[in-house]
Every structure is written in C-alpha cells, then in structure tokens.
Amino acid sequence: MMGAADNPFVDRFVSAFAERQARLPGASVPWMRRLRSEAIERFVELGLPTTRDEDWKYTNVAGIGRRAFDVVADVSLEGVGELVAAHALPGTHRLVFVDGHYMSALSQVGALPEGAHIGSLALASVTYADRLAEFFGGGNAADGFGALNEALWSDGAWIDLAPGVVIEEPVHLLFVTNRGDAASFPHNLVQTGDGAGVTVIEHHVGPDDASYLTDAVTRIVVGKSARVNHTKLQQESRKSFHIARIAAEQARDSRFGSHAFAFGAQLARSAIATRLAEGCDTEFVGLYVGDGRRHVDHHTFIDHAEPRGTSRELYKGVLDGSARAVFNGRVIVRPDAQGTDAQQTNRNLLLSDDAEVDTKPQLEIWADDVKCAHGATVGQLDEDQLYYLRSRGIGEADARALLIRAFALETLAGVVFDPLRARLEALLPGRRVQAI
Amino acid sequence: MLEIRNLHVTVDDKPILHGLDLSVGPGEVHAIMGPNGSGKSTLAHVLAGREGYVVTDGEVRYLGRDLLALSAEERAREGIFLAFQYPVEIPGVANIYLLKSALNAIRRHRGEAELDAMDFLSLVKAKLRLMEMDESLLYRAVNEGFSGGEKKRNEILQMAVLAPRLAILDETDSGLDIDALKVVAKGVTAMRDPERSMILVTHYQRLLDHIRPDRVHVLAQGRIALSGGPELALELERKGYGWVEAEARKEAGSAAGGVGR
Numbered sequence: 283m284m285g286a287a288d289n290p291f292v293d294r295f296v297s298a299f300a301e302r303q304a305r306l307p308g309a310s311v312p313w314m315r316r317l318r319s320e321a322i323e324r325f326v327e328l329g330l331p332t333t334r335d336e337d338w339k340y341t342n343v344a345g346i347g348r349r350a351f352d353v354v355a356d357v358s359l360e361g362v363g364e365l366v367a368a369h370a371l372p373g374t375h376r377l378v379f380v381d382g383h384y385m386s387a388l389s390q391v392g393a394l395p396e397g398a399h400i401g402s403l404a405l406a407s408v409t410y411a412d413r414l415a416e417f418f419g420g421g422n423a424a425d426g427f428g429a430l431n432e433a434l435w436s437d438g439a440w441i442d443l444a445p446g447v448v449i450e451e452p453v454h455l456l457f458v459t460n461r462g463d464a465a466s467f468p469h470n471l472v473q474t475g476d477g478a479g480v481t482v483i484e485h486h487v488g489p490d491d492a493s494y495l496t497d498a499v500t501r502i503v504v505g506k507s508a509r510v511n512h513t514k515l516q517q518e519s520r521k522s523f524h525i526a527r528i529a530a531e532q533a534r535d536s537r538f539g540s541h542a543f544a545f546g547a548q549l550a551r552s553a554i555a556t557r558l559a560e561g562c563d564t565e566f567v568g569l570y571v572g573d574g575r576r577h578v579d580h581h582t583f584i585d586h587a588e589p590r591g592t593s594r595e596l597y598k599g600v601l602d603g604s605a606r607a608v609f610n611g612r613v614i615v616r617p618d619a620q621g622t623d624a625q626q627t628n629r630n631l632l633l634s635d636d637a638e639v640d641t642k643p644q645l646e647i648w649a650d651d652v653k654c655a656h657g658a659t660v661g662q663l664d665e666d667q668l669y670y671l672r673s674r675g676i677g678e679a680d681a682r683a684l685l686i687r688a689f690a691l692e693t694l695a696g697v698v699f700d701p702l703r704a705r706l707e708a709l710l711p712g713r714r715v716q717a718i
Numbered sequence: 719m720l721e722i723r724n725l726h727v728t729v730d731d732k733p734i735l736h737g738l739d740l741s742v743g744p745g746e747v748h749a750i751m752g753p754n755g756s757g758k759s760t761l762a763h764v765l766a767g768r769e770g771y772v773v774t775d776g777e778v779r780y781l782g783r784d785l786l787a788l789s790a791e792e793r794a795r796e797g798i799f800l801a802f803q804y805p806v807e808i809p810g811v812a813n814i815y816l817l818k819s820a821l822n823a824i825r826r827h828r829g830e831a832e833l834d835a836m837d838f839l840s841l842v843k844a845k846l847r848l849m850e851m852d853e854s855l856l857y858r859a860v861n862e863g864f865s866g867g868e869k870k871r872n873e874i875l876q877m878a879v880l881a882p883r884l885a886i887l888d889e890t891d892s893g894l895d896i897d898a899l900k901v902v903a904k905g906v907t908a909m910r911d912p913e914r915s916m917i918l919v920t921h922y923q924r925l926l927d928h929i930r931p932d933r934v935h936v937l938a939q940g941r942i943a944l945s946g947g948p949e950l951a952l953e954l955e956r957k958g959y960g961w962v963e964a965e966a967r968k969e970a971g972s973a974a975g976g977v978g979r
Binding site: 665666667669670671672673674675676677678680681684685687688689691692 | 766767768769789790791793794795799800802805806808809810811815816819820821823824827859876880
C-alpha cells in the first residue's frame, strides 16, 4: 500500500471529508455517520492500491494518485441537457445523476406497482433509514477506492422491490460527469424481495476531453427466486478514470445477470462479484474495447457457495493501438457447492502489435461433484476468413471491420431490451453491414 | 481471357509450380486434373490472389491486364471467382450480408448502382432455387455448421449471384454424394456462357460426366504435363496418373540437366 500519511491525494480527500461530513447524506443517522467515519479511516490506512497488490498487479493507478480531483458540491447543469438527451433510452424509468448528485428535474420515473421504490439513495437515507439499515453494506472495502466511496458517496439509486414485485421497464441510471477534475462517488443499492424482478442499466457518460474520476459502488441483493439483470454501459470520456465495483448477493433459486460493456475512459476498472446460494443461476457477459493508450481492467468473481449453482461467463476484448486490457476471472466452488456447473470463457482480439492483454482465469474447486470448464484465447483476425471475404470482392478494410464486429456481436446475445441493444450495436467496433 | 506463361510459384520457400503455361479463351471450360500435391490448388489460389504465394517467374494476363498486380478483392471485382475446396466458416457474419456486401462491392467497381433490397432478394431467391437450397441458409452465419454438401452448394450459390467472368472451381466435387454432385453440376452448367470461362480443378473424372470440358490438362510436377480433349479425362480414369507423372519427371530431369544443375 502507498504510504498514506504524506500523500496529497489522500490528504485532499480526508480534508474534503472533514469539511463536508456534516452535510453528507445520512449525516443525521448515527449508524450511517459511523460507517462513513470508519470508511475514511480505512481509506487512510489503505491509500490507493499499487501494482504490488496482487489484485492490481497489471493496473497502475499511480496516475490517479498524482491528480487533484475535487469533490463537487455545487453542480452546474450547463450542457447536461444535451448529454442526457443523447444518452437517454426510451421506455425506461430514468434517474439522472450529475457529478454524483441526483437531478429530479432530469429524471423521469413512470407509474410503479405497489411495493416498488425507485429513487435517490440520499433521500432514502433520511426517510427510509431503518429499511436501508437491513441491507447497507460497507465497513469491509477491499481497497482504497471502495473505502473512499463508502466515506464520500454523494448519492446514487435506491431500488427496493417488495416480494413478488416485477418492474417491466428497465431502470436507467444515467451518471453524467459534467466538469473536468471532478471526483464523483455514486453509490447504488438494489434490493429485491423474494420473487421480485428488475433490469437495471447503469450508464456512465461524460463530455469529450474532460478528465475526471468516477469511483462507483453498486450493491445488489437478489431475493429468493428473484431475477435481477444488471447492464453496465461505460462510456466515460477518453481522458477520464473509472473505478467501479458491483457486488451481488443471491438468495436461493435466484437469477442474476451482469452485462458489462466498456467503451470509454483512459483507465477503467470494474470489479464484478456475486455469491450464489443453493440453486442459483448466474450469467456474466462482458465486452471491452480499447485503443490509443487506454487501459481497461475487469476483475470478476463468481462464488459458488452452495449446491447446484450454474454460472456462465463470457468476456471478450477488442484491442487496438497500444491499448492494454486485464481480465481476471475468479470462480470458486466451495466444499458445500456440490452439483455446481460453471463455465468461463475469455477471448481477446488484438488488432495491433502493440496492444496487450493479461488474461487470468482462476478456477478454485473444493467440491468433487462439479462440472467446470474455462478457456482463454488471445489472437489476431483470422487470415483465412479475411482472404475468403476479399476473394468475394470485399475490400480489406471492410473485411477486417466485418470480422471485428462479428467477434464483438456475440456479447449482445443476452441483451433483449431493444433500445439498449440498438445503442450497443451502434457502439460496437467494426463496420455494420446494412440489414436487408 | 486468361493467359498464363511460364508461371513459377513458391509457397513457404517451397517451389510448387515451375513453368506452367495455360491459355483459356472466352466461354471455354478447362479441366485441370492431376494427382494430389501436383499444384492444382496452388494454381487456383495464385489466380485468386491469396497472400503468401510468391510468384518467382512468369506472368498471368487476364483480359489483357497483369493479373498478379491486383489484390484479391480487385480480382474479384474484375470478375474472378474461386469456389473454395474448403469454404471458410465465419461466425457472426450472416450469409446474406456476405452476398450483399460482395455483390455491391462488385457493382460499385463496375460503376453500377447498388441493388435495392427487393431486387437483391429476388435475385438471391432465384439462385437459391437453382441450387435447391433452403432460404433459411441465408440468415445463418457463413458456412458455420453447414454440412460438406451445403458448403459446396453455398460456393456455387455465391458464384451464381456474383456472376463472374472467370470461375475457378477448386475440387468442388470432392466430398459430395451423387445427388449433391448433380445439383452442383446443374448450377455450374446453368452458368455456362460464351462470355464466361471456367477452370474446373478436380482429381476425378466424375464431375466431368456432368460438365463436359472443352480442354483437359494434366498437372504434374508443377506444370502442365499433358493436354487434350474431354477424352483425356476418360483415359486418365482408366490408366491413373502414374504414367503422366513418370513422363513429367523424365522431362523435368532433362530440363534440369539442360540448365546445368
């Protein structure tokens, strides 16, 4: 860990915390205040991760530590309207956050069934503090970024579904950073009762060329037999830093799907984890696209803690220029998790000699009656496929684009919400051939 | 249409063709026969423009132009089509996308307007019927999970849609059962045209039972060892390739001696 005591990055946020803690959401709620104080202490203790930490071996965040980011208190809405209009998805309940703060005027939540809450976590921390207390995590952040979020979170979504409540329209959480040098700390909490169901789209955007830090945490509690689908769409500015954790906890017979699409940021890191109780089903799908000198890191963790869980994981990367990607996929099958069926695949397409990927599947199996498989590949475009397309008259650049797109397209298979699918298709690398 | 003179080709520094001559006129169908390893497929891919095939000597003129100066896609746009011996699977690219992209690339090159969706579909459907193929194949990924016969039919479907001036069929008959062979032969025969030349590369006579060639050539030791009319194919069927190869080796030996090696 970095020597925290004399680190300007740490000092800056400790001062920001001291200055603001009385005004942070939940300040009037003793247990919340205590969690924040513990978190800032843990942040001081941990500092920022370094490449000496096994989990951060290939992702160097020293560049973040040298930057002076500001915690934004007074949000400017200039230019936000266009960003929201450009990124809104029709047919969703939409919550908009600017620089980490909820903007009710830009948000739009339609009629909800009885027993469904969708709104700002900061507001809920006042009115529903007791309810939040049952689910609020914290106190055990794995690294300095997690601790910093727990100390300084400004707002985020609170989605709470009573047992049996299913929300048909996806919930679109749009996080807009609107100024350079901003640090924002979104914190989302999704709680679903037994048999409930919801699709959440967590979407991060920022203006071109702005350099800023997003440090986000999303916690998802999936009730018995509940179904939660979480899609993350990371379209941060190409000069920004994006660090995020998504942690799910699945009660028995539940289904959780995580789809992660990473297109932006100078440096992006997502840690996505779930724990499966008995009979759970999990799908992890990801696509990361890098070019220039950008860096994208995914750490996934699927914890088969109990019997008869099924997990399917597919992550694909397309890397050009001098981009660098990290995929670390950990799957653990604990001694009680008999009858587990787990599959993991990571495939990478390198489009230039200077692009690089570090892929590390980690399968730890402690039960004996299990079916587990994993595979990782790193390669270039297939020469035979290129030649075949060219021999039909398709130019080399088009043929390459066609194959790149075909490679990436597989990760969209589970995206069933049409407006989101259309958005993703437009963002895929490679050329789109007009449909007939 | 096509003039090949003294063609020498190496692949991975290994000489495969040495001193091949071949002339194919408009509307003619030529069969290139020969034993395995004689260079038949190499000839097909050199004409189609595969990278890694190094021409060390000789020339190829196509419609009076230097064919070897063109890239694979330029050759295709100029009307050359190779039906692959092993058609390539391309997951994620639908068959119909490939057909449409290819046809429009060729039409743009000719200065013709791209076909609209209606005209394109009616063209493709007519060719599907000719090849006795199900429409659902259009929406499957290119050759992915196709049976051997489906792949070969799909090659001829592409050829029918793209309407080349010079079609090269590389062992299109191999791996086909007799019914599939008839369908493929019917498709090829339907495309015979005074303006269109064809080169049928094949190991066996059986395709030539259905498509009667104007000329038959035997490739051995990297050059044309023997040429004749359709009756030559029947003779080869009876006598095998051994005697032609022996002749070719003798000739190659004396030629090598002649240059003092």
